[in-house]
Amino acid sequence: MTTDYQGRKRDEADEADEENVPLSQVSKRRKLKNEDVKDESESDDESLASIFKKKSKEKLKKVKLEEKDEDATADGKETVKKVTKTSKKVKKEKKTVKDESEQDQNDEEEENGEYKWWENENEDDSIKWTTLKHNGVVIPPPYEPLPSHIKLYYDGKPVDLPPEAEEVAGFYGAMLETDHAKNPVFQKNFFQDFLEVLKTAGGTKNGITIEKFEKCDFTKMFDYFELLKEEKKKLTSQEKKQIRLDREKAEEKYKFCELDGRKEQVGNFKVEPPGLFRGRGAHPKTGKLKRRVQPEDIILNLDKDAPIPEAPEGHHWGEIRNDNSVQWLAMWRENIFNSVKYVRLAANSSLKGQSDYKKFEKARQLKDHIDAIRKDYKKQLKSEVMLERQKAVAIYLIDVFALRAGGEKSEDEADTVGCCSLRYEHVTLKPPNTVVFDFLGKDSIRFYQEVEVDKKVFKNLKIFKRPPKQPGHQLFDRLDPSTLNKHLQNYMPGLSAKVFRTYNASKTMQDQLDLIPNEGSVAEKLLRYNAANRTVAILCNHQRTVTKGHAQSVQKANDKIKELEWQKIRLKKALLQLEPERLKKNPAYFEEIEDMTKEDEAEIHRRIIEREIEKYHKKFARENDKRKFEKEELLPESQLKEWLDGVDELKKQYKEELKTGVVELKPTMNTVEKIEKQIERLDNRIQTNSIQLKDKEENSQVSLGTSKINYIDPRLTVVFCKKYDVPIEKIFTKTLREKFKWAIESVDENWRF
Template sequence: MSSSDDDTPLVKDRANGAKSEDRIPKNVDRALDKQLPSNGHVEPGVSIRMGPVEDMDVDTPQTNGNANGKRKARTSLTNGKSYKEASSSEDDDKPLSKRRRTSQKQAKEDSDTDLSDVPLRVRKPPKATAAQIGESSDSDTPLNAKLVKQKEIIEKAAEKEAKSIRNKEKTAAKRKPKVISESEDDDVPLARKRKQPAKRASNGVQKPDSDSDVPLAKKKPQPKKGKAKAEPAVPAKKGKGKAKAEQTEQDKEAEDEEESYKWWEDPTKGDGTKKWTTLEHNGVVFPPEYEPLPKNVKLIYDGVPVTLHKDAEEIATFYGGMLNSTHNIENPTFNKNFFEDFTAVLDKTGNGKDKSGNTVKIKKFDKCDFKPIFEHFEADRAKKKALPAAEKKALKAQKDEAEAPYMFCMWDGRKQKVGNFRVEPPGLFRGRGEHPKTGRLKKRVTPEQIIINIGKEATVPEAPTGHRWKEIKHDQEGTWLAMWQENINGAYKYVMLAANSDIKGQSDYKKFEKARELKKHIDRIRKDYQRELKSEKMVDRQRATAIYLIDQFALRAGNEKGEDEADTVGCCSLKFQHITLKPPNYVIFDFLGKDSIRFYDEVQVDSQVFKNLKIFKKAPKTEGDDIFDRLTTSALNKHLTSYMPGLTAKVFRTYNASWTMARLLKDMKAVGTVAEKVKAYNDANREVAILCNHKRTVAAGHAGSVEKMQDKIDGLRYQVWRTKLMMIDVDPRMKKKKGAEFFERPEDLDDDWVKQHQDALVEEQRQKITKKFEKENEKLKADGEKEMKPKELDERLEVAEELAQKFKKENKTGKVEAEGKGPTVDKIEGNIDKLNQRIETMKVQLEDKEGNKEVALGTSKINYIDPRLTVVFSKKFDVPIERFFSKTLREKFDWAIKSVDEDWDF
């Protein structure tokens, strides 16, 4: 039923809220053009929070990221998700501890408005400084203008590149009949066939950049060049031998085998749906059974120690063991959910008993005291920490030996490392962000819940004694080895291959190759959505607006959620209250995104996009109604596949990050020390993160970390000053020669600071001596030899006492005796130069750290920037790849490190 207002392209659907008309009358556009002041064409794509803007009046958002009650769901995609779909995730490598959460407690403390009904706090968006993107802080050009200009240059380069690639492909297609491939020459006359070997008689060296635009997957494998390509990204560095020594025999065997097989040179591998032919493995490792608490450790209820059934006691230990996790135990939802599940088990097991055997019914959470349980676990942890190194090593070796059979599988006859072969232990579900089920009981997984996936000819691993597997499958399209359904969200958990396995590597490889392919079509896609922003069809205009937001601001597409899931949204599922419009063309986004992480941003958009959003929000739409009510994620992705097979909304994030980084690296001139080169890389990475909206909150420990680094720098400055004074001790004439100013102590390093620093140096010396003594005694004990007596330690500690006396004398006389063998002025000046170099290096690192505090460099580098670009930087500027990728990431991106050289181009 149409609205009475002819200018309002909306209808009111009682079941689903307000819904847009299917067409937009021209008079609506004309009316809005008169309302909105024209400020010319805007080059959008950079959020306002990244730079200063003039203050403007704006209505406060109606909510702060959450609608009242649960969001209406069109479909629930989780329950119907297959194990194949559920096994892929863009953020698998992102540690849970690194993900940002917003607590209810913070909301109440920090908000300036009444937020009693919402779990988020309103905060002013952070602004990036010039230093955060590697720019000089004294530049006259405003930061926001710099980024807008940079983005415009990058997008124009992308348009030019796309046209160039298509022209090359057209030219190649015209010449194709003249080229005779091995598979197409069956009907070619014999005389022409005989000419082919002569054509191949060259040395096989390819001209530089001859196919730089062709994805590696399309390139013909060059088996004869395998040796040259197998060179490591950088020469072997110090410390590498130590890492090798720690590897197991199985690791070495797997690595040796890897040397002879480079799947990225075999583009046909993994193209079909069949993932394996033969598969053998040994199943999974279950967590140990619960060990009851000692009889003297009990839950206290209303002041009375109570004995619980072991099932209930185990749940009590889950909560008691995490009393130091204030984020959880101060969360009312967490406590409520835990106590509901706890009391349900208590009711089944007869509640608690006091020392006389009388039943104690546990009814109120606030009467429960879990401190005795927590203290027991704390003492246990301290005891394990204090174990001698030899004993810790023996325990680890014992554990590794028990798990060794599960660490590797045979996949198509090749040994592959298994990732998470351990079944999750029972515990309390924590969830991500403000999850409604946080605190619920994660039940113990039994073999009867587990499905094993294995080859038909392979021996099925035996289930634990007295148990059996739920099912045995031979699914050759699946890349999982075992799976089970957990009880919290009904989600499936999988045992997969490790990050450095062929299958995982191929998944990453295909993801980045898909992004490389997008560069051929990006200009057409952008041209089309710019045109459709003015379409009379509502569905086309909504789709174009959504693609614009996804491309320009890196919004996720978004899927609908069920009522028992966290209320998170993306672009297609944005609600009325999630965006606030601020004339002339500013949009404020405020919603819970993936993992319940708050997305808050103020952005400047194209004037037509602003006008469209105003139309999409027009009355009678209100809170809880969809902005893009005629668009779904599946419809959006279906439209995108018309440009390129397999193209989905999430590919834009990977493409934009990788393309931006590739453009920045092309123009980069990284010089200086390794630390300065690493900073240059991080500056580029930071710019990608800002342009692609990869932001994070400042880490809680950031200030302390920066302070520690500054303390180290100050310590080196003190050492420089002290070393300078040694020159006077060697040659008193240096005071006159260098001038009194040269020997003055830095003003900020006053007497109090010097005294505290000297005390810290003496204490550090004591601890170092003591730890070395204890370690040597442990070794003697392990070897069955007699331990050293405490007197030996006292004698060694005299060195620290001598240092304390030396400082005391220096403070009194103002003179410093020269140290070292045969000290000379030249030697001392050389030492000063070395110290100053260390100071400069640490200053660069400190500046880098400070610049990174609000930018999620890891997100960009691990998930969105093609790792081959990092390898190119490493080789081009001779920086060890270890400076960018940890050991785990080097294993994950082994294919990238071994497959490209410094001339490779995204």
């Protein structure tokens, strides 16, 4: 069965790319059909050298030019010759030292296998690379027909489908019990595309005419796919590991490319397999068929001297390009939205790093213009020209409430809106100056906020809603994103609503971090960092639904804290067994002993015993899987019994302890000092786990990752970690540390956005 690895995660990379370009270009990108598509990336007016200047390893010697010479002739020609000669000597010396410095750096980078692009000067933004070699893309394997006894049934009769149609029917059959497959819109779109494929393939093989979805029975297909899932689950860990290793070995050559002589990692090198589109929210295209991408649909981009990757047998590539003004390695057009999909370098590559850097530097540039922009839009709120008023209100909403610009949607797209596409019904006014926004934003996430606005803004919104306007009418009926974007670019090249969001997100984070005191444990500092991050996520409306496992996760965390408290109480009981007089000296220290009931203790004992039994069963199975795979002698059942006998002894110990109240500790815990140190450690662990639990609950409906990765300048996080002595690993995963290496290595604790 082919899986859909687009599905629920709708190619966020391409959507993010669209937001990175100026608004005036967004509509052009969406209207692209079959013309040449170029990689659009923001130009940067400020070279990387203005921020990161390369430091020479040797200091240039200062040469003092003598303007007078005893032997100079009367007309000064000899002096001029000497000065010129000395000047040339200085230039030559400078060039030599610089060349040696660059060579030293290049040698160091070659030795470490690193390319520190942020330390280079004079990067030409129009040329992305000089040489580019890669091995193409991974194409999904051809469809394998189902066993002859697994069929679609129509009106109770088995249907012999051609392979093309059987594959599409299988996509639905595999999803039969999901919420998607029960959605009438999903069913309608699937059935329509299924019939089209069936017609193109020549109809059914046994003459049955399929006309109504309600008469189709996909049960046999569903049962077959479920059986395959169960068989996959039965694979041992070693068998699963071997499958993964075999897959990684086959894909290894596609994971890296050679860019200007350097080895760089490739990002999404796999072509999406066919499947049924899911979409987010109430998407009108949910259920439509994502058709199989053939090699003939794919354009490869590499340098003219690079060997062309071999196409799958019986196929050829659609086109080979040698365009070094773009970053992509391969591209094709998908059929759902007729949009272009790219294979690009990975997030930790030099080109992607430079793109991220330029994005955040562009946002930083806005701080030099924001006062003028705000002054102008406040003035234009009283303009006699309605278009000027609408522009002023739109920029106010984008600036203050981080709204996206928005744009017109076609009927077959989800009804999501932004600032310029707000309709009458999306805004409710409550005098004197309260506004209620209620609409579906990007990814069909509801934007609902009740906010207070400037009184002039409120007055203008009231004017925009005057009759004859009614529900369904555009609020900003004279404004569109391209007009707004053209206006914004009068202040700063490349300025767009996206830049406002990045600027306000990073500025808000900077302001929030300034309020954090440099005190407390690492866990407490992380809690405050996440609170600051959460403020930004709320500003940008980065919401998420509470996960299905959230309640279970919270319960597990509470159980862990309670178990730690039990361990601490046991130690305090043991302390009293060693020194009973301590109770009179410090009764408050031992008060919590009475807080835990015998029922609570018994429940904790039960959980520990169950966990130990499960642990040894898994260990036994894991060890034997490994031995079986390596063709070694299996562990006997007696070994498992020996481990479980140990658990039985622990169970008896706990039972006796519950009955008598006498604690039996390990022989190593035989002194008061050791017990006290362990109690202190447990106190710290309880505090840390309690903070993490609070953090988990507060972030259950807010997506911190989106703002942290895409909107907050990563250098702010680096500054926070360096200033507050928080390990960067606590905030950035290994992948993010590689992605933002330029940020980690380029700033100190005094840097400011």
